[in-house]
Amino acid sequence: MNIKQSKEIWAFLALSLILLFNLIFTQGFFSIEIRDGRFYGSLIDILNRAAPIILTATGMTLVIATGGIDLSVGSLMAISGAIAAVMISNGDFPTIFLFVVPIILTALLGVWNGLLIGFRGIQPFIATLILMVSGRGIAQLLTGGQILIFEHQGFELLGRSYFLGFPVAVSVALLMALAINLFVRKTAIGLFIESIGGNSTASRYVGINDKMIKVSAYVVTAICAAIAGLIMTGNIRGADSSHIGLGMELDAILSVAIGGTVLEGGRFHIGGTILGALVIQSLTTTILTLGVPVEITQIMKALVVVLVSFLQSENVKEIFSQYFNPRKKALLTPIEKQIDDSTKEVLNV
Amino acid sequence: MCATPLLIMKNISKSFPGVKALEGVDFTLQSGEIHCLMGENGAGKSTLIKLLTGVYRISEGEMLLSGKPIHPRSPLDAQNMSISTVYQEVNLLPNQSVAENICIGRVPRKFGLLDRKSMIRKAKEILEWMNIDIDVTQPVSNYSLAIQQMVSIARALDIKSKILILDEPTSSLDTEEVEQLFKLMRKLKDEGMGIIFITHFLDQVYEISEKITVLRNGKLVGEYTTENLPRLKLISKMIGKEFTSEHVKKEFRNTDSNPVLINMEKGSVANKIEEYDIKIRKGEVYGLAGLLGSGRTELARSLFGLDRLTTGELWINDEPHKGIRPIEAIRNGMGFCPEDRKEEAIIPDLSISENLVLALQSRKGVFNKIKESEIKEIVNHYIDALSIKATGPEQKISTLSGGNQQKVILARWLAVNPSLLILDEPTRGIDIGAKSEVMQMIKVLSKKEISILFISSELEEVTAVSDRIAILKDRRIIGEQKGNSVTERNILNKIAEVPTL
Ligand SMILES: Nc1ncnc2c1ncn2[C@@H]1O[C@H](COP(=O)(O)OP(=O)(O)OP(=O)(O)O)[C@@H](O)[C@H]1O
Ligand SMILES: [Mg+2]
Numbered sequence: 142m143n144i145k146q147s148k149e150i151w152a153f154l155a156l157s158l159i160l161l162f163n164l165i166f167t168q169g170f171f172s173i174e175i176r177d178g179r180f181y182g183s184l185i186d187i188l189n190r191a192a193p194i195i196l197t198a199t200g201m202t203l204v205i206a207t208g209g210i211d212l213s214v215g216s217l218m219a220i221s222g223a224i225a226a227v228m229i230s231n232g233d234f235p236t237i238f239l240f241v242v243p244i245i246l247t248a249l250l251g252v253w254n255g256l257l258i259g260f261r262g263i264q265p266f267i268a269t270l271i272l273m274v275s276g277r278g279i280a281q282l283l284t285g286g287q288i289l290i291f292e293h294q295g296f297e298l299l300g301r302s303y304f305l306g307f308p309v310a311v312s313v314a315l316l317m318a319l320a321i322n323l324f325v326r327k328t329a330i331g332l333f334i335e336s337i338g339g340n341s342t343a344s345r346y347v348g349i350n351d352k353m354i355k356v357s358a359y360v361v362t363a364i365c366a367a368i369a370g371l372i373m374t375g376n377i378r379g380a381d382s383s384h385i386g387l388g389m390e391l392d393a394i395l396s397v398a399i400g401g402t403v404l405e406g407g408r409f410h411i412g413g414t415i416l417g418a419l420v421i422q423s424l425t426t427t428i429l430t431l432g433v434p435v436e437i438t439q440i441m442k443a444l445v446v447v448l449v450s451f452l453q454s455e456n457v458k459e460i461f462s463q464y465f466n467p468r469k470k471a472l473l474t475p476i477e478k479q480i481d482d483s484t485k486e487v488l489n490v
Numbered sequence: 491m492c493a494t495p496l497l498i499m500k501n502i503s504k505s506f507p508g509v510k511a512l513e514g515v516d517f518t519l520q521s522g523e524i525h526c527l528m529g530e531n532g533a534g535k536s537t538l539i540k541l542l543t544g545v546y547r548i549s550e551g552e553m554l555l556s557g558k559p560i561h562p563r564s565p566l567d568a569q570n571m572s573i574s575t576v577y578q579e580v581n582l583l584p585n586q587s588v589a590e591n592i593c594i595g596r597v598p599r600k601f602g603l604l605d606r607k608s609m610i611r612k613a614k615e616i617l618e619w620m621n622i623d624i625d626v627t628q629p630v631s632n633y634s635l636a637i638q639q640m641v642s643i644a645r646a647l648d649i650k651s652k653i654l655i656l657d658e659p660t661s662s663l664d665t666e667e668v669e670q671l672f673k674l675m676r677k678l679k680d681e682g683m684g685i686i687f688i689t690h691f692l693d694q695v696y697e698i699s700e701k702i703t704v705l706r707n708g709k710l711v712g713e714y715t716t717e718n719l720p721r722l723k724l725i726s727k728m729i730g731k732e733f734t735s736e737h738v739k740k741e742f743r744n745t746d747s748n749p750v751l752i753n754m755e756k757g758s759v760a761n762k763i764e765e766y767d768i769k770i771r772k773g774e775v776y777g778l779a780g781l782l783g784s785g786r787t788e789l790a791r792s793l794f795g796l797d798r799l800t801t802g803e804l805w806i807n808d809e810p811h812k813g814i815r816p817i818e819a820i821r822n823g824m825g826f827c828p829e830d831r832k833e834e835a836i837i838p839d840l841s842i843s844e845n846l847v848l849a850l851q852s853r854k855g856v857f858n859k860i861k862e863s864e865i866k867e868i869v870n871h872y873i874d875a876l877s878i879k880a881t882g883p884e885q886k887i888s889t890l891s892g893g894n895q896q897k898v899i900l901a902r903w904l905a906v907n908p909s910l911l912i913l914d915e916p917t918r919g920i921d922i923g924a925k926s927e928v929m930q931m932i933k934v935l936s937k938k939e940i941s942i943l944f945i946s947s948e949l950e951e952v953t954a955v956s957d958r959i960a961i962l963k964d965r966r967i968i969g970e971q972k973g974n975s976v977t978e979r980n981i982l983n984k985i986a987e988v989p990t991l
Contacts, residue, residue, distance in 0.1 A: 327859060328856050328857050328859055329851045329852075329854075329855075329856045329857075329858075329859045329860075330856055332840075332844060332848070332851060333851075333852070333856065335837070335839070335840060335844075336837045336840065336844075336848060339837035339838060339839045339840060340833075340836065340837045340838065342833055342834055343833070343834055343835050343836060343837055344837070344848075345796075345816065346796065346816060346826060346828055346834055346835065347816070347820070347848050347849040347852045347902070348815075348816040348817035348819070348820045348821075348849070348852040348853065349817075349848075349852050350817065407837075407839040407840075408839050408840075
């Protein structure tokens with residue numbers, strides 16, 4: 142693979158920069174301790190907290206590649222967490238059900254998104270806005286408007302436990318991202334997604350079922366969001382419907398953009414997205430460690446995104462050359478008059 | 491008389507990653523001159539134009555407009571320097587109205603507000619003069635490619651311009667529209683405008699131009715006076731070797747006894763094509779002849795399932811296929827190479843290779859991914875067979891020259907090995923060499939029992955290959971002809987004889 146053409150390179154550079162910054166300015170950022178057979182440290186913390194972002198952003202990558210967007214991921218996380226919490230508090234379900242049922246129900250909401258967009262032709266932004274707004278309401282209704290606290294050893298495995306010293310959540314997120322990547326690349330789905338995002342008319346002409354592919358993308362995203370919701374719910378041992386996944390759609394979209402997938406759709410890069418999610422989380426953690434007010438995080442994220450999209454842009458060079466070599470900008474001649482004259486003359490023939 | 495030339499491009503070079511698109515090219519344009527820029531697909535014609543109009547920056551060389559150096563930075567910039575351009579790929583805003591498209595960048599304003607009325611009036615006036623009668627308030631995408639082409643010409647028209655550039659503006663126009671355009675060009679020329687004209691139609695070159703500049707492989711071959719450069723010489727200059735016209739001799743084949751492959755009974759699509767019957771036989775080349783807007787494309791689309799039938803029944807190999815969709819059409823052996831390459835065919839971000847196998851992959855289904863090695867083999871085969879000029883199979887299709895993109899799309903459908911191949915203007919934008927290769931290919935395919943539905947605005951092409959033709963007018967079939975009665979004269983007579991509704 143050619144380094145220069147690799148879209149992941151910018152996310153990689155951004156990540157390196159943030160780590161470098163911490164290497165110089167944050168004491169003990171890179172130190173990792175082993176306690177009780179587990180790794181502890183800022184880096185592990187970043188990984189752990191990045192897990193939900195990696196998951197939702199992976200799904201978001203596919204959706205964006207089809208030329209869409211999914212604003213409802215945060216609310217879907219809240220819903221799946223709420224379902225699990227309600228099940229734990231109201232019955233004695235086998236542990237596996239606590240995972241499977243929320244995932245399936247949330248996936249159905251993904252189908253809903255997909256149907257609105259693929260079959261009804263509603264703008265993705267609008268269609269998913271519906272669930273973004275109403276979804277959180279649904280989750281709050283489920284938990285009765287409170288934070289539903291629980292204890293359930295089996296369920297917490299996903300959000301709290303460690304395997305070989307590493308948080309299970311990270312492994313699950315990475316495995317899921319890799320599995321999805323493998324799946325779309327080993328089948329023709331990846332090609333079809335890129336084709337639809339690149340030119341949906343032309344895709345229809347070669348017989349690609351754009352509707353079904355779009356639905357699948359939203360379903361996969363919903364499933365990813367559901368798992369992310371379960372991770373976070375398990376992690377805090379409670380379903381906090383009004384806060385879980387709040388703002389996640391932005392983090393996910395930013396990760397995708399930083400990872401080199403263009404927001405207009407077409408080519409996508411799940412590897413880049415994973416790096417992008419790590420960039421977002423390490424940025425957040427760094428800012429927190431610095432003791433800067435949390436509100437600043439959002440601004441920093443925005444800046445990073447602007448920077449990365451700027452660097453990625455193929456026109457950067459041109460823009461630079463224009464900027465450093467400014468010519469007097471030719472004013473638009475009063476073309477109105479021109480065309481008027483030309484029409485008249487032409488018509489006089 | 492010959493003062494400073496209107497435009498001098500001196501020693502122009504342009505490199506893209508992996509290719510030298512232009513190397514030390516000189517080009518000179520005088521006022522009041524129509525100058526043809528000629529060369530094979532990928533010779534560098536469009537690149538030269540794009541350098542002049544600020545789409546790309548030159549790597550080396552200089553440009554002088556009326557003796558003064560210019561450095562256009564964007565098409566708008568170039569336009570402000572009085573250089574108007576119609577680019578090879580129609581670049582209109584499909585969802586905006588015709589009027590808006592024509593007045594882009596020069597929308598009439600009244601007290602700072604958009605003056606819709608006068609915008610519509612102006613658009614109408616220009617089109618009327620060009621003899622086009624359409625509703626300018628409709629979105630551009632409602633019209634055929636040919637109309638869109640005329641609209642982009644209307645947009646570029648500006649009597650105050652010093653230079654007008656036309657990059658293959660006639661590729662999907664009928665004789666009549668071409669005549670209209672030429673009339674207009676002559677008038678502009680008389681006003682002192684310099685016109686650069688790119689086309690692959692030699693007839694047009696000799697009809698309209700005074701000067702010819704030939705490019706080959708990014709290098710200048712020479713500048714000639716049209717009068718003094720006979721046709722065969724011109725071709726040899728372009729291809730770099732002697733050209734022996736291997737005219738495809740027409741053979742009359744009787745295909746009446748071939749089994750029927752496609753049978754449409756009373757097919758119609760509301761507002762697009764009136765009720766028609768068509769029978770396409772195995773190994774037959776079936777031509778659709780007719781003028782712009784006569785319904786040729788619409789008929790093809792209805793066969794392929796792109797538009798749902800309002801009435802009618804389709805039989806493929808004697809089996810009924812109700813409400814066919816493109817994917818079933820493809821699975822049943824059809825292929826459809828559409829006329830509008832940019833909107834309907836290429837996936838610009840993907841590679842040649844991905845674009846080429848797309849239809850085959852779609853036919854095989856999502857879970858049956860074609861093996862890398864197989865893809866490589868197929869792609870290399872077609873790059874070779876159709877002499878696609880590219881740096882390799884991984885090159886982005888959008889960076890190919892127009893003609894080479896067309897070849898990739900042709901290859902996309904050849905690769906599915908269809909039993910009926912629908913070709914809607916397949917020779918659009920490809921050079922003479924490639925054109926005769928496509929014609930040759932059609933003959934070869936039909937000998938292999940592959941049926942072809944052939945649409946072209948070049949009557950000459952239609953009559954040269956078709957065993958049978960349907961003549962369309964006003965969205966209905968008005969006649970069928972076969973064997974040696976497939977001639978241009980017969981077609982034109984038929985069209986003239988049936989009164990317009
Ligand atoms: N943006 C680009 N990136 C890389 N290569 C390019 C790019 N644009 C053009 N080329 C290459 O430059 C060469 C010249 O292309 P150009 O479009 O000028 O050909 P052309 O003479 O207009 O051909 P045609 O008759 O097919 O339109 C081709 O080999 C093409 O692949
Ligand atoms: Mg060209």
